[in-house]
Amino acid sequence: MNPRTPLLAAGLALGLVHAAQPGGAAPQLMSAPVAIATPQDGAGLVARLTALDARAGLTTDYGFRLGSQHPGVVGQKITRAQHTYKNLRVFGSEAVVVTNAAGDIVSVSSADRRPGLAPQASAPGGIVAPAAATPPADLTPALSGDEAIALAVQNVAPGASHRWPASAELLIYPVMQTVRTAAAVNQPAAQLNALDLEEVVQRYELAYLVQLRLARDGKVIYYDVVVDARSGAIIAKWPALQTVIGSGHSQYNGKVPISTSATAGGFQMRDPARGSGGKFGAMAITNANHSSPNNPDPGAVYSHTGNTWGDGQQYNGGSTTDANGQTAAVNALWGLMNTYDAHKNVLGWQALDGNNTATYIAAHVGTAYDNAFYDDSCKCMYIGDGNSFTSLGAIDVIGHEMSHGVTAATADLIYAGESGGLNESHSDIGGEMVEAYARAGGTGAQLPATGNDWMMGKEISRSGQPLRWMHKPSKDGNSPDAWSADLKNLDVHYSSGPNNRMFYFLSQGSKADPASEYHSPYLTRAPLAMTGIGNDKAYRIWFKALTTKFTAATNYADARGKVLQAAQELYGAGAPEAIAVQRAYAAINVGADIDEAGDGGGGGGEAVERVRNGGFEDGVSGWSGSTGVIGAHSGQAPYEGARVAWLGGNGRRGSETLTQQVQIPAGATSAQLSFALHLDTAETSNTVYDTLTVSLRPASGAAATLAIYTNLTPAAGYQLRSFDLLAYRGQSVTLSFAMREDRSKQTSFVLDKVSLLTK
Template identity: 75%
Template sequence: MNQHTLLLVACLLAAPLRAAELQLMSAPVRIATPQESAGLVSRLSTLDHRQGLGADYSFRISSQHPGVTGQKITRAQHTYKGLRVLGSESVVVTNPAGEIVGVSIADRRPGLAPSAVTPGGAPTPDTPAAPATPADTAPAIGTDEAIRIAVRAIAPRGTHRWPPSAELLIYPVMKTVRAPSAAGKSEEQLNATDLQEVVDRYALAYLVQLRMAQDGKVIYFDVVVDARTGAIIQQWPALQTVIGSGNSQYNGVVPINTTLSGAGYQMLDASRGAGGKFGAMAITNANHSSPNNPDPGGIYTNAGNTWGDGQQYNGGSTSNANGQTAAVNALWGLMNTYDTNKNVLGWQSLDGNNTATYIAAHVGTGYDNAFYDDSCRCMYIGDGDFFLSLGSIDVIGHEMSHGVTAATADLIYAGESGGLNESNSDIGGEMVEAYARNGGSGGAIPAAGNDWMMGKEISRSGEPLRWMYKPHKDGSSPDAWSVNLKNLDVHYSSGPNNRMFYFLSQGSSADPASDYHSPFLVRTPAAMTGIGSDKAYRIWFKALTTKFTSSTNYADARDKVLQAAQELYGTASKEAIAVQRAYAAINVGADIDEQGGGGGGGGGGETERLVNGGFENGVTGWSGTTGVIGNFNGQDAYEGARYAWLGGNGRRATETLTQRVAIPADATSASLRFALHIDTAETGNTVYDRLMVTVRNANGGATTTLATYTNLTPADGYQLRSFDLSAWKGQTVILSFTLREDRSKQTSFVLDKVSLLTR
């Protein structure tokens, strides 16, 4: 598990329905039994085997949590010869019947990962062979030796707060390569989508997790140790930082939920969360317990139900009125964090399953930090020295949001994924601040109330830790993506995504002198239009919890946030357009015009070239067997109401849908995407029925088969497919979907959301 801290000192030094009506997150889900998990693994493995993969490949269930209403998210790690492949996983969406309705995949498995792939998984032109598959999975050193090597490198004089662990796994050593379309660009011209992370080689390694303390500091690190040579391959920090009446330090008199206990009261909120260490949400008194190995202490108690004096802690008693103020700050922040996500999104507590957490106040003496520790799923707050007490509303929202990340995407805390991890916490902190400042009630994030500056209230100088709208104001965080982003501390590499979220919510300025201007917005209007914090947060949260994998980087995040926007508001909605513009504003993807999302070929943004790809306008744009288009009993649409149902006849049949499409010569990319659901009554391992996806030049020439799907590759729900059509730039092509069914037993190929996007 990852642990989380705000790293405060280093930061200073260094047309559809409204989303609230459309989709909420599900209530807590029942965790699958071992038998149910084994059944899901078996179904996933069967699909792998039908694609020619053997028994070396399997899956391991790592977590389960709610998805949108009626769905469950299961995170299935990929394994090879029984060993986990780090950063390779499937995010599986299932409906109440347990049927698979969607999968988001990061595939880095040996023997399958080519050295360069498109975002949808199709090999790029002239792709070299995949890196060599590990021939031997027997380690030369044991787990104890791997732990000793990691300890010597990280904290040789340290003590263990939590027992260390060492997991033997397959570690894909990654490298960055340019997409063919970016071969001639200078480094300064590169966009995030011009680069691809690919597997360079595979190493048999131990992932050593150290949760230690040394010299008065908590030191949490994940270390990858070569299992044959003992060399350290990679390492990264894993400590990720940032109705009674309470007199809070930053918010005046605030209502706090406490529990009557005997003749007094406890800071135990039984209305929010269940289980956990204290059975409900709680605030405890660490009473200067050492940050080396902090003891949370007992729950705060008081004879009356009025708490705190609203003043900065003066160094005296931690349990009198002055000492209680830090606890008031913490409880109010914890309550509002819970309420923001539950009332707005339907998400309960940190894990979505309503598991209670707690915050321990008064850690250390003059301790200038606050951190979330996923080993206990709790937070520790220091009193501050250079800072004021570290319990401001945005800091608590930040730390608690690390708990949401840990329970869902579990973004690796290094490189670009680590920056996104930190950015999610800054986003969460700001949304909690906006919700709390406007009364802490209602089903939407208010339009105002937060300051878009992280940690301003805890700063004695008045300078915040981070400016979300202009990250570079701190002197270290970049405003936009660059090739060096992955080499920065994650508290700085979060900057561009923070700025993206600000633009998505609030819009930008056309004035080049403004802090709210982006030079990467080159389409019209020059100042992009924001969609408000409520919609922006819904889109972001859905992408994080139902689509992101642990290795998601900026380019992948852009694609998945866009998918979330399209699913919530529509493919060509203003919200989807705003996502594309907001990411373009930080040099991730190309800019587009707001009206219609248009633009030319190479110089513009993404442009849809297909007509009626969702089939909502009936047969418009399509030729061939157009009777397969409609809304029929027995099948559901991927989105909207209509789809194309090819096959399903149970007799000999040939059905074809075609569309003529022009791909501009000056396009920098062309991507075909579609959603496909396959079900069959066929049995055995013989191909009887097939769907072929082909493309050919409209003026003649050979037909190229992009893919063939058969009765051997069914799936419980729609699967998203993607293909690179850049080779057909400057041509008018005929795209075809052709079904051939044999004389008995039906196979259905249900097609929806067909799209051909160019940049």
């Protein structure tokens, strides 16, 4: 083994990977707008991803198609790479690729539904190896895209007109099935936790994804429809309209400062300080002037001879340009300004897409129109004057709709099932956080701890009853308070409920009294009343998970793991913030509860170390495989103690593996795997040559890859890596570190302090 001088970078990781930050570290901000990759840069990134696939034995049938690109945390960029099979996109299958300022891959988090790779369904209650479901043998469609569109329109809204041109994308559609994990096969249905179930592929279909943006009878009808490309049958469909359902003088906020632009004839509601480009070259409010909701025309930017706007009263049905008609525009502009400022000043996120692209809101859509909605086709928002409601321009409603724009530009959560509920929940969360920021004056680099009412749409309600209660979603009569296996079958405005409650508990905490609306029966550890971490920390954690970790198909169980990763990256693996995430999700039946105090979050119960000799101080004891890599090596300093496991560093073709079998108790409420890894290399090209694969193999079933580290991005010093293994409770698993090195130029993967703590 050849000692090398460490190079400055971070390790490449595939899967649930992060480097823990010290508990006192300042929260990371999001990066400034990023440059969209040139064709050459994009091709280079695809080549590196393809090289990783090739190292895993995948053929050229598998590929990548680059999607959206947006900022990550400071110094990083996020690229969403869609998985393809024989040049067709696999729906819901993608990789979230994090690169640094030099363009090096830092990490890749995947939702892999590709044929031959995704978990497949077999008999009820079990999962078999990935050969069970195969792609369609014939990838030639029997229908044209236009025929698929016609069938979709006939199914959704016959006779409707196209507000935006329809599209039909030929792709491979995985038909998913929910199955129980091995540990939960015999568990009563009422006792199932979100982590007891898995989404697996039942079969693949060649299909068209038809996106319809229709209008009929004064209503916009947006649907995504999956049409069988061979038979024309409708495989799936879901609504795609992201809606709230149901100095200026603002109707809801009194006299407020608004940012306008001077013109030759006076002023207009156009704010060039917040965003650039877009339809109007800057953030703007327009007058739709009762344009039909069938096909609303945003109209012109609001203008006025003076710079005092509105009368603060509900619109009376008269002129849309006099003082009373201007009030809806004041509501909209103040709301949009605070949405922009809250995200930029607190998080560093600029506009909806993070790249500072300007948006606009069109006021006075329709006549007595009871809706407000975000339209990603124009990346804008439309506001009605209300009938059963008052004007739909309240601050939380605007924050809600604009947050749909953030989701569309980042995770783009599929607007159906559990992912659709998370999509809606992010908008409710965003609306509440914007409200808190605005009520405190709309300035500062932190979200205030108070100021929002935790009720979505209360101000626009003529009855005083909000649309949704964040702390107790079931108060609306439709939304559940906790996860259940039926959650995916609900309308997304109701399946958002449990995650809304999770966020409330994460921020504000819960109550121990079972009679309280703020109590969760799923919190059974000490203390029964969990402690919240406040709006600011809660939203930083949530926002980072959404924008840099979630994939389009993320469900509640996946969200828990990724929100926990974000908390651990920001505040540390054993930090109170990370503990609060676990408790907040446990409060809605997603994961098990843990105690708040002591031993990194275990509290009343002692943490038990499941890895034997994880620091290698007892030589090879506990380890199997290439145990000759363990020792005190002069060329590599340990993370702690005197010994390490130095895999690689040989500069010649070879492989080395260390394994250890560990048991995760069935009653575990926490299972955290962690290790310290140092990586240095003599390789200089952008090609993957040397890899370290970290995996788990259960006693039965296929191995699961936790992470792959490569020569592409070495690191100065040790990086702490951490994984949540609670999903493996009740199982004996083999932990494996497997190194492969090519024929020349060494790469060293140096391990220390391997630990699996369970509670």
